[in-house]
Amino acid sequence: MLSPEPTAADHIHSESFLHSLMRRQLRLSIACAAAFLLVLFGLPLLNYFAPDLMSVRVGGFTLTWLVLGILFFPFVWLIAWIFIRRSIALEGRESRDAQAAINATKR
């Protein structure tokens, strides 16, 4: 919990703390979004430029149907799972860092 000392609050309210906080979070989100969008926006391009490859039959499915209709879901779950693990870890680290900075100013 937040310590009542003004010095501790100073750290949390400093521009640099907010800046690094948002940057770290945004970097994680954008990295995950990029992986997702690469596949999502890449698939129509593959359909467009490599129609023969994408209509190859795999177990009855056309390749592109298999990717979009089935394989895409686990792929997205994987991204979500990685993001949640990393983001919870990130929050823990941020909170510890802030606490450490507060303790340092106390001493």
Next chain:
Amino acid sequence: MLASVDPWILAFSLFTVVATVAMGFWAARRSRTASDFFVAGRGVSVGWNAAAISGEYLSAASFMGVAGMVMSSGYDALWYPVCYACGYLFLLLFIAGPLRRFGAYTIPDFAEGRYDSPVFRKIAVIFVLFIGCFYTMPQMKGAGTTLAYVFKDITWFGHTGLPYWVGVVLVGAVITFNVALGGMKGITMVQAFQYWAKMFAISVPVFVLLSVYGGYGKQLELNGPSPKVGAPGQGSQTVTRVPLPAKAPADAIWLNPFGPLTTKAAKAAKPTVTYTGPLVTVTRQFAGQGVFDWAKDKGGFNSIALKGGTWSITNTVDLLARKTLDGRPGSARPYVIRYAPGLAEAQFRMPDIGFLSNSKIATAVGQQLATNGITVLVEGDTFTAVRTADAIIKPIDPRPYALLYTYSLIIALVCGTAGLPHILVRFYTNPDGVAAKRTTMWVMILIGVFYVFPPVFGVLGRNFLPALYAGTGAKGTDKIVLELPRLLGEGHGVWGSILSGITCAGAFAAFMSTFSGLLVSMTGALAHDVYGRILCPDSTPGERMRMFKWCAVAMGGAATMLGCLVEPLQINFMVGQAFAIAAASYFPLLFMSVWWRRMTMPGAATGMLTGGTCALIAVSLTNFSDLNWIHLAGYWSEHPLLRILCEQPAIWCVPLAIGLMVIVSLRTRHSVPADIRLKMLVLHAPETLGLKQEYIREHEALSH
């Protein structure tokens, strides 16, 4: 009267309705305070909440619409289920955590808190209502379609089958009643139950059908270069399919990634034609004398005759509808198409082409003349005829257009999911930001698993029930999920009825849960924001509770009326439009407000209003044209690009909204909220640092 209704289907449907209503009443007795009523007391566990969000999200579009659209359009339609499910990733990555940390009841609450502006709250409420209306229409179509199917054999004032609108009104009344009494607490329980009901209802019939008729891949393989055609076989060894009717798209088109859905606009476009031979210009004009009057021909088809230098076209269907060919009501005046001598004299029939727009005349006349070696081109009111032998016809390549359509659809669905007001409000029911993220993860898994199944119905429907391709409205492909399990009846007796009953129950669960969720959301906006904050800020909680009930009745009535009008439109298509509006209004607002600290209220308002309104107008134009309320088909055949940008506006509306937000915010720099740093801290700092409490303390100190 009820003797002609399948008892199993009726029993399952009734059970779902009664269970939903009963749970609403049960929960109503447990919800006491106004806070309970709006956000279920904020203490719902991750499992319950994830199931409830999924239950609310899986609407008639997911349960019935996706299968129907996969059946009618093939691969194209797969983007819908995939993006419905994966849009949650965007919500998770950029919005869910910060929004929960900030803490507010609704999106308008967030808008007001982020910009300290009660005015902005009033503006932000508008789109809750617009998006809600667009989202309820397809739910109502689902209701009308399902009830028309359940009661398809009863006699209703001399007609066979329950009319579409009766189903809409019935379901609308039941749910409105339920919401007015239950509120949100009831809905959380009911929604979670509804998710599992829907999951069960969509998956069990698929497993049974696939085990009888062969696997998913095997079914898809039938749509191949050499399809085995015959009666539906029993057992996976002899998988054959029913022959496709003429109205069904061919295998190659159906499987094509740029299929009937995405290439529609480009295929309706006018081809470019260059010709070398003698030219014949034909001017469209109203007839004088000596015109061949096909009005006498009521045989149900339309005809064109080439006789002695005059071609005459009259549409008998149009005459009966008392419309002239240019769309104005009045007495029928036949068209004359003159042609110069020298072309072959011919007589032929035109198919029933319904309302005659220029493009329809061109297509129908063109098809007919083509068999006589003549090509007709339309430019405004002028028809030009050339010998096909002399013409080089180049239809425009539909693939680039289809690619654009696909991208715009993806943007609408992915960004739209992150901006749906009735889904976002549920993230506030999580105890903290970490729980909000965990909830989103579970929602993605729950709905992802669900979305694998509806396309299977579409594939099976194409193979075994292609007769639905010929139906329109409530009798078209949108009812495939309900109808398909009955196939088992041929050979497996009562099991077909039981399975069909299960999918009907699932459909009821689908449109009832989503409709009630939307109704709560829209009613909340009206009662909590418009009444509680704008009209009567001094009202007591008791008055607001009473207002909530009245608003529920008003909104339910409006939604039911809208639902009666939209029978011809595809369920899934309409939901996609609601997503496009959300993507262009709330998504930019939330995304930019959370991540860009220099956003100002004027910037946010300008971007949200402009983007959302543009999307709203664009999709409304598309709908009005498709319902034949306004006649734009001719215009759009000349500008297929505009048609696509109207049908799927996200690709330009979302950047427009974000761009305007940036520009206007930079020009109104002075009005960035003074405590923006603290606001951003509350949005982003881990909750263990306790900044939220500090923020509340400071705001209280300011207002005292």
